[in-house]
Each structure stands twice: as structure tokens, then as C-alpha cells.
Amino acid sequence: MRSYTLLAAAKINLYLEIVGSRPDGFHELIMVMQSVSLCDRITVRSIGVDEIRVRCDHPLVPADETNLAYKAAALVMSQYPGAMAKLGGVEITIEKQIPVGAGLAGGSSNAAAVLVGLDLLWNLGLTQSELQELGAELGSDIPFCVSGGTAIATGRGEQLDALPGIDNLHLVIAKYESEFVSTPWAYKTYRAEYGDTYVTDAKGWQERQAQVRSGEMVRAVARRDAIAVGQHLCNDFEKIVLEAHPKTAALKATMADLGGLGTLMSGSGPSVFTLAGSEAEAKELATKLRTALPDSDLGVWTAQFLPSGVQLVS
Ligand SMILES: C[C@](O)(CO)[C@H](O)COP(=O)(O)OP(=O)(O)OC[C@H]1O[C@@H](n2ccc(N)nc2=O)[C@H](O)[C@@H]1O
Numbered sequence: 001m002r003s004y005t006l007l008a009a010a011k012i013n014l015y016l017e018i019v020g021s022r023p024d025g026f027h028e029l030i031m032v033m034q035s036v037s038l039c040d041r042i043t044v045r046s047i048g049v050d051e052i053r054v055r056c057d058h059p060l061v062p063a064d065e066t067n068l069a070y071k072a073a074a075l076v077m078s079q080y081p082g083a084m085a086k087l088g089g090v091e092i093t094i095e096k097q098i099p100v101g102a103g104l105a106g107g108s109s110n111a112a113a114v115l116v117g118l119d120l121l122w123n124l125g126l127t128q129s130e131l132q133e134l135g136a137e138l139g140s141d142i143p144f145c146v147s148g149g150t151a152i153a154t155g156r157g158e159q160l161d162a163l164p165g166i167d168n169l170h171l172v173i174a175k176y177e178s179e180f181v182s183t184p185w186a187y188k189t190y191r192a193e194y195g196d197t198y199v200t201d202a203k204g205w206q207e208r209q210a211q212v213r214s215g216e217m218v219r220a221v222a223r224r225d226a227i228a229v230g231q232h233l234c235n236d237f238e239k240i241v242l243e244a245h246p247k248t249a250a251l252k253a254t255m256a257d258l259g260g261l262g263t264l265m266s267g268s269g270p271s272v273f274t275l276a277g278s279e280a281e282a283k284e285l286a287t288k289l290r291t292a293l294p295d296s297d298l299g300v301w302t303a304q305f306l307p308s309g310v311q312l313v314s
């Protein structure tokens with residue numbers, strides 16, 4: 001039976017500005033997103049029966065039809081019903097490394113890898129933008145996870161413009177295992193507290209564009225200026241999530257004090273990252289962090305920037 005194994009990369013948000021609400025209930029965003037080398041391992045394998053099966057040992061990840069990886073396979077199956085009939089069903093094995101509910105797009109990256117893997121397994125010959133369109137039906141972060149690298153993301157996060165990659169940037173990622181943030185909760189809470197700052201008309205949008213701070217980050221990335229990238233890190237969600245999660249707020253303060261190029265919460269949190277100019281510096285920061293916060297509940301990882309979101313291993 002044929003199988004493909006892929007690495008599905010986590011993402012961080014170097015910049016995340018919530019600009020307004022949309023008629024579809026989602027939020028208009030301006031983001032700079034980056035793939036990092038904290039990866040889940042996804043295997044898609046043909047099976048003789050016309051079924052989608054998910055195997056995952058992680059206690060917080062459902063191994064049923066609510067798994068985003070299952071949903072991705074079900075979507076491909078519904079769009080291309082002939083493929084499964086001809087080539088059989090699929091067993092998806094998920095080996096988790098990316099912490100769950102962390103703001104690192106773990107589930108979205110798994111779904112992206114399944115889309116890429118099934119395209120190969122079922123000989124569909126889809127383009128990257130066709131895979132991204134399928135992904136957008138399931139979640140806003142999935143199109144970015146398909147292509148990955150470094151990109152500006154606008155709309156609800158699915159409109160992507162690739163940026164030149166920044167090589168050789170490393171990072172430390174940390175998260176308290178007992179802390180989780182629900183993404184719908186984060187958007188709902190942000191809207192309740194800051195909805196009055198949202199752009200609602202063309203005039204508001206013009207005024208907002210005049211003060212859009214993302215330009216500084218985009219220029220820093222385009223110049224491959226790691227120091228400027230560290231200086232312009234920004235995430236609107238910090239305003240509400242760090243207030244609701246004092247332990248994570250204290251973690252961020254500790255990480256920022258240890259040095260590095262800059263510290264930020266990723267996405268809707270609660271994971272926090274510090275950028276570092278080299279692998280040695282990232283490892284040193286991770287060691288210092290474990291010494292400063294010797295708490296068995298704290299997960300600490302080192303990683304580096306990646307130029308892609310899904311990588312075929314075999
Ligand atoms: C926070 C980020 O991770 C930043 O990259 C993303 O915006 C979240 O992306 P995601 O997890 O793929 O989100 P989705 O699965 O599309 O949506 C989950 C929920 O988040 C809210 N949501 C998401 C994206 C967006 N632009 N506006 C929203 O209001 C909606 O309430 C939605 O019901």
C-alpha cells in the first residue's frame with residue numbers, strides 16, 4: 001500500500017493587527033506569518049476500505065471526524081469522489097510535537113499536510129492555490145500552512161502575499177501545558193473590549209492605513225533585518241489574553257528580560273516566543289528560561305524559521 005510522510009510546520013505571527021469585523025462574522029486582519037521548525041509528522045496511507053481513519057496518541061487531540069486532518073480528507077473526498085473509489089481510503093497518522101491550543105496552528109498545519117499528502121496519494125494534480133482554496137473552507141490559517149515560509153496575510157488570514165524568507169533566525173517557544181486559549185473566545189473577547197476601534201467605512205480605513213504599523217515589520221522582513229524584526233513584533237491579542245492569563249503574562253516578562261531580539265505571544269496564544277540570532281543563542285535562552293522558571297508545567301522548545309509549511313519526507 002502506498003504512503004507519504006510529511007512534516008507539518010507550526011506558525012508564529014510576527015505581526016497581528018485586528019482591523020475590523022466582517023459581514024461573515026470573522027475579523028479583518030493584517031498579519032505577518034512565519035513557519036517554524038516545530039513540526040508534527042503526518043503519514044497518509046492507502047487502505048483497502050473506503051474510509052478515512054485517524055490515528056493520534058495525543059490525549060488532547062480527537063482521533064475522529066472532528067479532527068481537522070479528518071475534515072481535510074473528507075473535503076477532498078467530497079470534491080473528488082472518484083479518487084477514493086479508484087485508489088481506496090486513507091489512514092492518517094498524526095505524531096504531535098506542536099503543543100495543542102497554543103496559537104501555533106497545530107491543527108491547521110495537520111490539515112494542510114493532509115491536503116498535500118492526499119493530492120499525492122490520490123494523484124489529483126492540484127496546484128498550490130487549489131489546495132489553499134480547499135484549506136480556506138476549513139480554517140483561516142490553513143492556506144498559509146499549505147505554502148508557509150514568510151507571508152503577509154490579510155482578509156480573514158487567507159489572502160497571502162509571500163515575503164522574502166529570513167534565513168538563520170532562531171527562536172525559543174514556551175507554553176504552560178495547563179494554559180489554553182480558545183481562538184473563538186479570543187476574537188469574541190477582543191471584539192467586546194475593542195470593537196469600538198474597528199474600521200467600519202472607507203474613511204476609517206484610509207485613516208487606519210495612514211497609521212498602519214505593519215509597514216515597519218514588512219520593511220524589516222524585506223531588508224532581512226533581524227534586529228528590526230525583533231523591534232516591530234506586535235500582536236493585538238496580547239491586550240486581552242495576557243490580562244486573562246497572568247501566568248503567561250509573567251512568562252512573557254521573564255522571557256523578554258532574558259535577552260534575545262524580541263518577545264511576543266503567538267496568534268491567540270498562549271505560547272510565547274523570543275527571537276534569537278543563532279541556534280546557540282536560542283539554546284542559551286532556553287536554558288536560562290528553564291533555570292529562571294523551574295516549573296514542570298512549562299514546555300520549552302527551540303526552533304528556526306522555515307521557508308515552507310509542509311515538507312515531504314518520504
Ligand atoms: C489567531 C490566528 O491563529 C492568527 O493566525 C487565526 O486568526 C485563527 O485562525 P484559525 O484557527 O484557522 O481560525 P478559524 O478556524 O478560521 O476560526 C475560528 C474562529 O475564530 C474567529 N475568527 C477567525 C479568523 C478571523 N479572521 N476572524 C475571526 O473572528 C471566528 O470566531 C471563528 O469561528
Ligand SMILES: Nc1ncnc2c1ncn2[C@@H]1O[C@H](COP(=O)(O)OP(=O)(O)OP(=O)(O)O)[C@@H](O)[C@H]1O
Nearest residue numbers: 060067068100101102103104105106107110141183
Ligand atoms: N489535528 C489536530 N491537532 C491539534 N488539535 C486538533 C486537531 N484536530 C482538532 N483539534 C482540536 O482543535 C483545538 C485547537 O487546537 P490547535 O492546536 O489547532 O490550536 P491553535 O494552535 O491555538 O490553533 P490556531 O493557532 O490555528 O488558532 C484543540 O482543542 C484540539 O482538540
